[in-house]
């Protein structure tokens with residue numbers, strides 16, 4: 232039996248579990264403790280998550296094609312995309328940093344997007360296998376996403392600190408904005424997806440068989 236079947240709902244804000252309908256205001260149940268709107272499942276979870284994922288896929292292209300920053304030292308410097316940045320880090324012998332940037336900026340956002348697509352598709356097309364593993368995958372995707380912000384932090388810090396004008400300057404590029412948007416959109420997509428939907432699909436299958 233799920234909490235939804237027992238008419239129990241947890242508050243999205245303060246986590247208080249209450250029975251619905253507890254108190255209705257304009258058709259919404261609200262939390263007794265903090266007054267937040269209560270619903271058994273996140274409203275329009277699938278449509279919202281799809282929209283955010285598609286937007287993130289689209290922005291993933293300019294994030295990798297356009298330069299994320301330009302380092303000008305002694306009057307010379309070329310704009311760097313994420314990948315060319317990794318290459319120049321390797322060329323300067325900064326292996327650990329190159330690996331970090333490669334994983335945080337190219338691999339993690341892609342894995343996260345593909346993982347979320349798989350999860351949303353699994354609910355949309357009512358796949359019923361391994362809901363437990365899919366829940367674990369969801370938790371990993373949700374936890375890992377914020378680490379992609381490392382790259383944006385790095386650029387922000389460099390731009391703020393390296394202002395030596397003629398000697399060295401760092402300028403952010405158009406790719407950085409797209410990249411930050413990809414990271415934020417995937418974080419929102421992970422938040423708007425309701426993993427309980429995967430279990431609802433499994434439950435409905437059991438009901439049909441019984």
Ligand SMILES: [Zn+2]
Nearest residue numbers: 242245262265
């Ligand atoms: Zn509450």
